[in-house]
């Protein structure tokens with residue numbers, strides 16, 4: 001079954017899209033639109049022919065993999081579908097959070113922080129991002145994300161301030177000191193509306209730290225889940241220079257046809273964390289063990305066991321073998337997103353011999369300019385964007401709110417863009433058989449495993465799959481809808497939200513609740 005071309009061309013189509021002027025003109029338009037479409041994802045208005053949902057496959061058809069998955073009439077949509085009042089005029093207090101972890105763990109923490117503020121009728125203070133220990137990067141929210149866009153996009157949802165304002169009364173100014181609280185892991189909404197709210201009302205502000213995985217992912221309220229999608233896929237936009245860099249990389253790759261992006265998580269920190277040492281030489285094992293000792297909790301890790309449960313990242317060679325078994329040939333262009341690969345060329349060589357057309361953000365650019373500006377978190381952000389826009393994305397290791405998981409969720413939202421998800425647990429016995437000399441039937445066995453995956457099409461979320469990896473169906477709507485809950489919001493939803501916001505009194509972020517003002521008298 002052919003998959004619909006619900007991808008690039010559809011996403012680019014503006015509501016009043018004009019016709020292009022010649023191939024060159026079209027190309028320029030296409031290039032500009034790459035960035036525009038990310039910026040204006042809200043304008044994602046497409047008409048889709050409905051098709052059979054979840055086609056069952058008996059063979060892998062590469063032609064269709066380069067396209068997006070069949071959508072079954074679904075499109076991304078995270079606008080409210082029921083009554084959604086603007087944020088309250090009077091705040092219950094200020095919510096400060098400190099997001100720990102890397103770029104992607106912080107990303108889902110930010111979504112949780114916005115939702116927590118909404119639930120508590122609180123004013124959100126721009127989330128603080130832990131200085132990243134791996135990248136030695138302390139650029140913070142302002143250094144990575146477009147703050148103005150973030151606040152404006154969420155204006156119908158929460159009030160956001162850059163810092164807690166000082167209270168001034170009788171000529172005296174006073175700082176509100178946020179009360180520190182450590183939320184339980186995956187705390188339920190009730191924790192926020194009871195314990196946290198109580199402390200907020202008492203102190204005027206609370207400070208939640210550490211803040212990662214501190215709000216349950218499964219919440220039985222689709223409007224709350226849609227708010228998370230508005231944060232994740234609309235409000236969180238990288239700063240213009242990051243978007244520019246990503247655009248120039250994607251433009252250059254795209255100029256030579258379609259490409260695949262692989263997040264090759266074959267990096268020292270990952271391998272040390274996973275504890276999958278046995279494939280390495282003694283010296284390399286020592287390096288990994290030392291890194292593990294310094295950075296992670298002690299744990300007995302047995303390679304065979306780790307591998308059997310899918311906890312070892314794929315090696316570059318395994319990635320190559322999977323792709324080749326699926327039918328990709330040596331002309332396939334592959335963008336490698338990753339930091340420094342561990343073990344060097346020795347581990348890359350087998351992959352490179354199967355797929356010589358490898359690119360990364362250094363090779364795409366021959367002036368060396370990109371390399372200079374793609375270090376640290378910015379480098380991770382650029383790779384995020386390139387992987388988001390690639391025709392096919394393949395992760396090699398996925399885990400709770402890591403790069404791969406967030407991207408799979410983002411690509412799903414971005415129009416069911418193809419993801420090749422290697423089911424490591426199911427593939428391990430296939431690899432082991434090959435290592436033991438049983439090479440015949442290998443390709444067929446790989447294909448069988450891969451055919452059990454969904455390639456990035458709409459699919460039911462089954463634990464442990466996370467909401468951040470699969471926001472279907474909450475953040476999608478269907479035309480024609482088979483279920484009333486999936487009906488797309490009215491076309492004038494933004495006017496409706498705007499008129500409600502205007503209708504409520506002018507919001508003064510600095511308005512101090514009465515119980516706060518009384519604190520200054522103490």
Ligand SMILES: *[C@@H]1O[C@H](CO)[C@@H](O)[C@H](O)[C@H]1NC(C)=O
Pocket residue numbers: 085088092119120121193197
């Ligand atoms: C927040 O405000 C809404 C509407 O004003 C109200 O219904 C809700 O109970 C409030 N929640 C809290 C926790 O204050």
Ligand SMILES: *[C@@H]1O[C@H](CO)[C@@H](O)[C@H](O)[C@H]1NC(C)=O
Pocket residue numbers: 330331356
């Ligand atoms: C791909 O493999 C064929 C042989 O199967 C070879 O002739 C060709 O040069 C290879 N192409 C590249 C880009 O390595």
Ligand SMILES: *[C@@H]1O[C@H](CO)[C@@H](O)[C@H](O)[C@H]1NC(C)=O
Pocket residue numbers: 338339340341359360361362363
């Ligand atoms: C990019 O690829 C080149 C050539 O394969 C390699 O030398 C370089 O280290 C890679 N850069 C990064 C950042 O991985």
Ligand SMILES: *[C@@H]1O[C@H](CO)[C@@H](O)[C@H](O)[C@H]1NC(C)=O
Pocket residue numbers: 490492495496499
């Ligand atoms: C939105 O559209 C509906 C029906 O099409 C109309 O009744 C309503 O007044 C509109 N609301 C605004 C704020 O434009």
